[in-house]
Amino acid sequence: MQDRWNAFMPYPDVDVGNASTGPLSGLRLAVKDLFDVAGYPTAAGNAAVLAASGIRAATAPLVQALLDAGACFVGKTNTDELAYSLIGGNVHFGMPRNPRDPDLIPGGSSSGSAVAVAAGLADIGLGTDTSGSIRLPAAINGLIGWRPTHGSLDNRALRALAPSFDVPGFMTRSLEPMDAVMSAVGMPAANDRPISILIPADIFETIDGAIADEMIASIRSAVMPIRKIDSISSFSLADLAVAFITILQKEAWESNKTLFEQAPEAIAPDIAARLLSGSRLEDWEVREARAIAKLFSGEIDRLLGENVVVALPTLAMSAPTRDAEPESFAAFRSACVKLLCLSGLSGCTQLAFPITDCAGNISLSLLGARSTDRMLVYVARQIRAE
Template sequence: MKPLANAFLPYPPVPVASAETGPLAGLRLAVKDLFDVKGYPTAAGNPYLLAGSGIKEETAPLVRQLLDLGASFVGKTHTDELAYSLIGNNLHFGMPINPSHPELIPGGSSSGSAVAVASGLADIGLGTDTSGSIRLPATANGLFGWRPSFGLLDPAGVRPLAPSFDVPGLFTRDYATLRRVMQSLGVHDARTPSTILIVEDLLSSCDQDIADAFWATMRKLEAPVVTRPSLSTTGLPDLARCFTTILQKEAWQTNQVLFERARQTLAPDIVQRLISGREISHESYETAVSQRARFRQAFEETMHDAVLVMPTLPTVPPRRDDTQERFAAFRARSIEMLCIAGLSGCPQITMPLPLAGGEPAGISLIAAHGFDATFVEGLATRLA
């Protein structure tokens, strides 16, 4: 291993059985420490939860499915505390090292799994995505990242954050491996979208170098494109507020007992976010849920025969030694783009987008709910 990567938790190694043959044989699997794995604790990045976890007697069904397909377990990986951040830092256990850009954040909350794959210590990195915890670290570390359709993969045995947004997801270094995993999990469909959709306000919210790289990539495709000014009549900031209201309220509900019993074990920024969720009224939450339902219906109609192509993030990830204020601004700006898949429940795949200066960026595809494999034989193959 490369100890400086700080990708894995230093748990005493315990053998985890896997199939000797299968479609994923020969691939190493790193598992975010939100998933239960038999023989290991599950800490979710918090020392109080670690102390009370005990050794798990069952493995999360999705982990077991990957092992039964032939993948071999190589360790449990770091997560932001409670999976409640997009930065990749953990006050208690540190920040994994982005191997390609060690001066930049690795992104979170699935930081360890992303760094394990980017460092060559694993071939599949299993994580979760609530507000961007697969897509952002995939972009920061130059990886392929898959946020599946909501409900597609089994979330049992995974500690939740905001259950109406949480999905398991994964990282790979190349598209061939991602395709192999998706097909092994039985993700198939025969749909071939006829329209590539580009939304103008998503591009206008990006830094110029990212917008330029995006358009350069689209020109190389030489594919017909349909553009529209926006996804919502209310605009991206309003969608982000809707998303954040639901996220913060559900995160408070999930972690209320922990907050009341062991607030002193939580990082200050996590405490503040939980308090914000506590203060959201039931009426405000229900209003946001209704707004999400309207957006989801409209988005499904838009995506009936289309794939939305967009930059994954509006800007390059910040430096790991930046201020909390800079991290907060980056998080807020990123949510305006990352919230689309969360609110719609639709699948999103991100892949590296080359920038002239060599900084990490990503380009994403979003399809209609349940059509994850649209990417497998379609546009993603050409982009990759």
Template sequence: MQDRWNAFMPYPDANVGHAATGPLSGLRLAVKDLFDVAGYPTAAGNAVLLAASGIKTSTAPLVQTLLDAGARFVGKTNTDELAYSLLGGNLHFGMPKNPRDPDLIPGGSSSGSAVAVAAGLADLGLGTDTSGSVRLPAAINGLIGWRPTHGSLDIGALRPLAPSFDVPGFMTRSLEPMAAVMSAVGMPEADDRPSSILIPEDVFEIIDDAIADEMIAGLRSAAMPIREAGSIGSFSLDELALAFVTILQKEAWESNRALFERSPQAISPDIAARLLAGSRLCEEEVHEARRVREHFSREIDRLFGEDAIVAVPTLAMRPPRRDAPPESHATFRSACIKLLCLSGLSGRPQLAFPIAGSDRRISFSLIGGRSTDRALVNVAKRLRFE
């Protein structure tokens, strides 16, 4: 395979079998290099981990489920180092190129899986989503991105970052293969359509007015009841983002402490700085962040107890250029986390998809109640966005 986008890790090919028939037959599968695949190493975007990995002798259960459903493995994909970024860069293995606009970042950390699908090198991109690492690159590359209900998919043989947020996730070019993937991995059938779509005004206020108006107009085209609320909860988006980042940094440090203490020089400076920030958090800060998460989760439970779906933008602002200064990248990451943290804190599923007529450059999202993942696809089909 010719990979001029740097989507795939440069590993020698190994034979990875798949079922001859099944619901995913004919679909090519690209797997983020955080999942074990027999015959390949697992580097997690870090050269020291690659050197220590060895060739794996077994395949992650979720990957095996996809292979047993007929998907054909085409390679392991590039990832931000330790899956700890949203930009798509990697000091060791390079930043994949955004096929839609090579001047822009591809988004991460599931950068390679997103680029492989966007470039037509794969049909299914398997990634992970902790703080938006599936939804954000899907949005930037004009793809469908699915963050499942937390805990609903097998995470065996998957290298963790922040376990209380980590989930496997998928990217596709259209809704049909995404629906097939949800079925293949055992997501429950969707019940009747939701009673309403909720628009939280505080969320839409942080994005461009024209884009917000376009999204809301698209919602009204679905012929479903629309409700508006002043806010998504009692906490501000800044407070929610702070709680999310606090827990993320603490758990990321715990997941990577051994690597950091053994080989600190082998970790990119920006990643190392975030790990160190997590090591310095006091227990009171982490406790308060977890209290905010629990309270917000209860508030979201009340929302979804009314059988509603929450509509939100996927991105807070236009993605920066690859060569933009670090400050621009940091501003983009911080702004987007205010939106991306909502499903992470609540553990609820989120489906991101592009709006039709916008050259697939505007991404919209639906957040549902627990285990309503397939209902999100059904609602997205009703919306005149794709």
């Protein structure tokens, strides 16, 4: 397969069997190089991890479930180093190229899976989402991106970053295959109760006004009750982001402490710096952050208790160019985490999708209560009129 987008890891091809028939028959599957696949190493975007990996003897159960449903494996994909970035770069294996706009970053950390799907090299991109690593590259590449309810999918044989937030997730070019994937991995069908959409004013006020207006107009096109609210939480977005980053950095350090201590020179400086920040956190800081997460999760449970979904912008600002300065990447990451952290802190499901018939590349998201994943596809269909 020609891969001028640098979506895939440069591994020799190995035959990975799949069922000849099934609900995903005919769909090509690209797998982020955090999941074990028999016959392949697992590098997690790091050369030292690759060198120590060896060839895996067994396939991650989630990947196997997709193969058993008929999906055809086409390769393991590039990822940001240790899945610890939202940009899409990698000093060891290079940055995949965004097929929609080669001047822009592809987004990460599921960069290769997003690019493979956007370039038409795969139909299903399997990735992971901790702080937005499915939703952000999906938005930048014009894809559907699904962050499942936390804990709902099998995460064995998947390299961890921050277990409190890590989830496997998927990207597709349209809603139909996404719904098929959800069904194949065991997500319950949507119920037929009336659904209402909340539009939180404080969140939409943080983005460009013209883009916010297009999003809200698109939401209003759905034949569903819509209600504006001031806010979804008693906490500010900034305070929620600080709590999220505190927990993320602490757990990322714990997940990668051994690698850092054994081969610090094998980790890119920006990734190493974030790991070190996690190592320096005090226990009281982490306890306080977890307390905020618990309170916020309770607020969201009460808000979404009556078949309600919340509409959100997927991204806080436009993606930077791939040759931007590190300060631009840091500003983009910081701004986007304020929106992307909401589903991580609450454990709720989120679906990102591009708005059709609008100027530019605009991605809207729906945040739903735990286990309402397929309901989000139904609502997205009404908004997109698919």
